[in-house]
Amino acid sequence: MSTNSQPPAPRARRAPSPDSPVGRIPVVDVQPVSEAGRFPAKSTVGEVFPVRATVFREGHDAYSAEAVLVRPDGTEASRTRMHEVGIGLDHYEALVRADATGAWTFRVESWSDPWATWVHDAGIKIPAGIDVDLMCLEGAAVLERAAAQRGVDPPDRSARAVLREGARALTDDGSSRTTAAVPATAPPTVVWLSAADRFAALMSGPVPQVMRRYPLRDRRTLSPDYPLRVERPLALAGAWYEMFPRSAGAHVDPATGQWVSGTLRTAADELPRIAAMGFDVVYLTPVHPIGTTFRKGRNNTLEAKPGDPGSPYAIGSPDGGHDAVEPSLGTFDDFDAFVARARELGMEVALDLALQCSPDHPWVAAHPQWFAHRADGSIAYAENPPKKYQDIYPLYFDADPKGLRCEIRRVIDVWIEHGVTAFRVDNPHTKPLPFWQRLLADLHHDHPDVLFLSEAFTRPAMMLTLAKCGFHQSYTYFAWRNTKPEVEEYLATVGSDQAAWMRPSFWPTTHDILTPYMQHGGVGAFAVRAVLAAMGSPTWGIYSGYELVENVPRPGYEEQVDNEKYEYKPRDWSEGDQYGIALLLGRLNEIRRAHPALRQLRNVRVHSTDNDAMVCFSRHLAPEHSSTGLRDVVVAVVNLDPFHTQEGWVHLDLAALGLPTDRGLTVVDELTGESHEWWCDNYVRLAPESSCAHIMTVSAP
C-alpha cells in the first residue's frame, strides 16, 4: 500500500523504448515531442508554452498530473499542475516557461490523488449519511499521511500543523470534551458537531489550499524526459530591417556619368533612421565579391552591361569568396565600423548566407570536389530545366561533406568574429538536411547566441524539418495569406503545435516578393500588411523601401521591377513622408516593445467579426507570465480592404483573455491614443490606409 513519505521518483528515461512499461497512471502522447525527442522542442527564455499529455487511470479514483521543467544541470525548475482540456478525452495541459537558455528537459508526472478521491467520496457519502465515521477516519488518515511527507517541513511548518489539526477536527465530534475540565457543577457545554458540519468546516478552511500545495502523490508515474532547447529571446521576437548596403549612398558621378557604389560607411549612415523606427536587427544582403562570368544585368537580363554591379548572390571573384568583402563596399574595417554603429544604436547585424558560387569563386579551382560534374566533365551550373542559371554553381555536398562543412563553418566564424550575431540563410532547402543539422548543432554548441533565419519558401515538411534541425526562425507563407480566412487560419497554424519547432518571421515583402495584393493595394496595402506582420508574429521584417510604397512589379512577375539584386537603388526617404508608412512602422515597434504579449507566439486567439474584410485577433499574457506583473492584452482589429472603409461587429472572447465579461472595459487604441469602453460585442469602423486598424490594449490585474 502507500508509504508514509513521498516515494522516490522512478528513474527518468530519456526516451520510451519498444515494449517499455505503460506506467501505473498512464501518461501518453506528451507534447511538444517530435519523433520521440529526436528533434528537441524549442522555446525561448520567458516564452510561455503548453505542455500537454493524455493522462488517465483505471477505475474511478482521482488522479492528477504535473508538468515538470528540468534545468540543464538536472535540477527541477518548476512543477505546474495540469488541467483537463477537451473534457472527456483525458487531455491535460499546463502553461510553463523556462528562465534561462540551454539544454533543458521536461516531463509529465501523474499520480493517484487520494485527497481528491476522498473529497469526492466524502462529499457524497457524508451528507447522505453513508459510512460517516469511516469516511472521517479515512480523511484523517489522508491528512496525516500528507503531513508526514518529506518537503512539507521545514519550508512551511505551519502547513504541517494545518493538516494535523484538520485531521483531528475531522474525527472529533466534541464528545471527548464532555468530561473535560469543566466543573461538574456547571451545566455541560458539549459542542456536538455533526460529520457533515465537520466536513464542511474542513473544506472551507485552509486545508484544501495546503493539500493543493503539498499533494500526496501516490503511485507516481513519470513520462520519459523529453529534450527542450531554450534559446535567447531574439530567437523568437524581434523586428528585422533588410538593406542592400551598396544602394545607400550610391550615386552617379557627374564627372564620368558612371554609377559609384554605396559603401559600408555610407550604409552606416542609414542606421540612425532604422533605429529610430525601432528595429532590432539590420540584415545585410551578401557583402562578398561578385563574379563576372555570366553576370546578370538589370531586371535579370542574361548579359550585364558595363557598370552593372551584378547580383550579390553570385558570390566569388578573384577578390575572394564568402570570407571576403566586395572591394567596392569597403574593407573589414568598414564592416566592423558598421557593426559598431549598429550596436551603439541598440541593433544587431544579420548577414546573408548564400551557399552558392559564381564560376569565379576561389573554391571552384581549389576544391572541384565541392561541385557536381556532368558526364562531359564540366561543372554543373544551376538549372531548373529548361531554365539555366549559368552565373551560379550550386555546391555539391555528397563528395566531401566534411571538408565542405568545415570550410563553411570557417566562413561563418569569420563573420561571427566580426560581430555578426544572426544569419539569414538563402535557400537552405536546396542543401542536404544532415549538413544543416550537423553544422547548426556545432554552432549552437560554440555560439549559442548566434541565430539562423531559414529562407525556405518550399513545402511544409521541409520548412518544418529545417526548423527542427536547428534553424531559429523561418520565413513563412505570410506574404500569400491575404484574405480573412487565410489570415485567421495561418495565425492559428503558426501559433499552435508547430510553434514548438518553427518560429515564424512575417515579411510583407522581400527583395524577391511583391504579391498581387501589394502591387495593387496602394498605400493601404502597405499599412495593412505592416500591422498584420507586426502584430501577427513576434518576429517580423521589412525590406528597405517599404516606407516608399515601392509597388511596381516587373511585368509578369511577383517581384519589383528594377530588382535591387541587379542594380543600385539609392532612395530619397523624404519622399515617404506623404505615406506615413515609416511612422507606422516606428509606432508598431514601439507598441511591441511596450507589450510583452506581442513578443509571444503561442498566445494568439482569433475573434469573430461579421465583416468579411475585417479580421480580429488578440495576444494575451496572464499576470503570472507577464514581465509587467499585470495581465497584458492586445487586440488587433484590421480592415483588410486597402481602399474602402469597413465596419461591423467584433465579438471578443473576453473570458478566454481572462477579462471580466459583465462590465465595460477601458481599452486604449495604441495607434491613436484614444480610450474607448469595450464589451464582448463592439461596433468598429475602420478607414483604409493610416486608420486601417485598431490596436487595443487592456491592462488589468
Added chain:
Amino acid sequence: MSTNSQPPAPRARRAPSPDSPVGRIPVVDVQPVSEAGRFPAKSTVGEVFPVRATVFREGHDAYSAEAVLVRPDGTEASRTRMHEVGIGLDHYEALVRADATGAWTFRVESWSDPWATWVHDAGIKIPAGIDVDLMCLEGAAVLERAAAQRGVDPPDRSARAVLREGARALTDDGSSRTTAAVPATAPPTVVWLSAADRFAALMSGPVPQVMRRYPLRDRRTLSPDYPLRVERPLALAGAWYEMFPRSAGAHVDPATGQWVSGTLRTAADELPRIAAMGFDVVYLTPVHPIGTTFRKGRNNTLEAKPGDPGSPYAIGSPDGGHDAVEPSLGTFDDFDAFVARARELGMEVALDLALQCSPDHPWVAAHPQWFAHRADGSIAYAENPPKKYQDIYPLYFDADPKGLRCEIRRVIDVWIEHGVTAFRVDNPHTKPLPFWQRLLADLHHDHPDVLFLSEAFTRPAMMLTLAKCGFHQSYTYFAWRNTKPEVEEYLATVGSDQAAWMRPSFWPTTHDILTPYMQHGGVGAFAVRAVLAAMGSPTWGIYSGYELVENVPRPGYEEQVDNEKYEYKPRDWSEGDQYGIALLLGRLNEIRRAHPALRQLRNVRVHSTDNDAMVCFSRHLAPEHSSTGLRDVVVAVVNLDPFHTQEGWVHLDLAALGLPTDRGLTVVDELTGESHEWWCDNYVRLAPESSCAHIMTVSAP
C-alpha cells in the same frame, strides 16, 4: 559519389534517439508507430494495412520511398514502392501485408532516384534541343550503373541485357554504322536516329519497367525499424455468439415447481444451431461457482429469493473460484465435451474473464492482501458513491501485484488447457494497465493464438491503450452510433489510424446493453443493426435471443427486463421464425465467408447518398491482396429507418474501388440473389425489416 553496386544498408536502429541524424533523404512521421514503438503496431496474417511516412529531400532531384516488411527471423519479406498521397505535403503510402504471425518489424527506406531525375530532365531538355548529347551520355551512365548492381543478375539475366542495350541505343545515333561491313560499292544505308527519337524509343521499350524493378537506390536512407505484431486472422475477423450456458435446457421441475439449471451438456445441444448460422466463436458468460453473500435477485434486486441462481459475475463460493466449474452446470468433463462439440462444428470457445470476487471466493480468506481494506479493517466492496455493490469485492492490485498476476495467469492456463482459445474480459478498465500489459505479454509469448476481447465501455484513451497493451479486440461505441452521420463517422474512425492497435467488435446488443433504437425499432431495428455490424466490422457479435427480437427494457434502463444475469432464460427458438432474423444472421455470415474484403478493417469507404436515412459504405480488396485473386468489392446500402421505406440516389466512388467509371457494372445483391446494372449514381429503394439493405458484390479483375 555513387558507387557501382547498391551500397549496404545502414544498420537499422530500433528507435530514434534524441538528436539522432535526420537522414540524407529525410523520412519522418512513419506510421503506424505509437510512442516511438513503445506499443507495437498490430496486424493479422493477410491483413492489408498502410505504411505511411513523410519523405522529402533538398533541391529538385527525384527520390523514391519503399515500405519494407521484415520477418521475425530478420529476413526481408516484402518491399513495396510508396506513392504520394495528399499531393504537395510529401506524404507517402504503401499497402502491405504480412504472411505469418510473430514479432515482425517494418521500416521506410528512401533514396535518391537518378533514373527518375534523368527521365524528368531529359524529357524537357532533349525535345527542346538543350544539352542533347550530354543528356544521352548521362542517361546511358545511369543505365550502366543500374545494370551493374548486385541483385539484378542472376535472378533476371535478361534485365541486365535490357539495360545495357538501352544505354547503347541511347548513345548510338547510327553514325558508327556508316563505315561498317557494308560493301563500299553499295549505297550507304545509314539510319540516323535523332536523340528525341532515341529517347522516345527508350521510354516506350522495356527499360522503364526494368528500372522500376531494379531501381538505382542512391543515398539510401533507412527509418528506424518499428515493431509490428502479426496475429492470427481470428484476432481481426470473426463472428461471435454469446450465451449463458445455464439458460439452455433450464426448466421448471413439474414435480417440485423449482427451476432446474441448464448444464454444459444441455448448452452443447445449442451448438449445431449456432454453427448453422455461421458463427466462429461461442462465448460463454462465467461458468464458475456463484457466491451467496449479498446475492442479487431477479432484475438486480438487492435480495435474492430462494431459487434465484445469482449473477455469474459474482464469482466464488465454497465450491471454488475462477478455476472451478459451478456444480449446477456440471464438471470439467462436461466443459471439455462442450469444447469438443464446438470444435467438431468448426467453432472456438471463448470464456468470460471477470476479475472480481463474491465475498465467498476462496481468495478472500486465503489472500486478503488481494483486496483493499477500509480504515475500519473491513474489505472494500465495489461502490460508485452513493451506490454500493456489496456482492462484489474488487481485486486490489497494488499490494501484491506479482502474486495476484501469477494466480490469475494460473487460472487462465487452466481454461486454456481445457480448450478455451479466447477470453472476453469483463471491465478491464477497472484494473491497472501495467497488470494487463505484463499478463498479456506473457500470455502472448506462451500462447500466441489465445485472444483477448476487451469489454471497456469507457473513454477513448483507456480503450485505445488497453488495445496497445495487448488486447486483441475491443467492444466499441457501435451500439450508440445509430444516425447516418454517426454511423459514417464511426466507420471511418475505427477503420483509420487507430486500426493499427484497436480492432473493433460490433455488437448490436449485449446482455447489458439494449439501446433506445433497439427498444423502439421493432424487428426492423434488429435487421438494420445486424447488417451494420456484420458489414461494418470484421468482428461482430450477437447475444443469444437476438433471433427472438428480445427488446423489452427494464423500465428506466438501457438493458433488457429480466436480465439473464439474474435468472434462467430458456428460449423456444421456433418463435423466431416469424422474424427472419436468424436467417439473416446466417446469410450475413455466409456473405462474410465468401468475401475476403469483409474480413478486412482498414478498407472501408463511405459513399454519399441523398437520403438522410440511407447509409452506403463499401469494402474492397485489390486483386493482388485478395485470396480469390480477383478484385473483391462489397457495397452495403442500408435503410436506417426501421419502420418506413426509404429511397434515393447512391453515389459510388467507383474509381476509388478500382472499378471502371465509364460503363455499367453487373452487381449481385447477396441478400436476394438478384443481379442489377449499377453505375456511379444509382437509385435505390429499400423497405424496412428483411429488405432493409442491399449487399452488392462485384467481382472484377
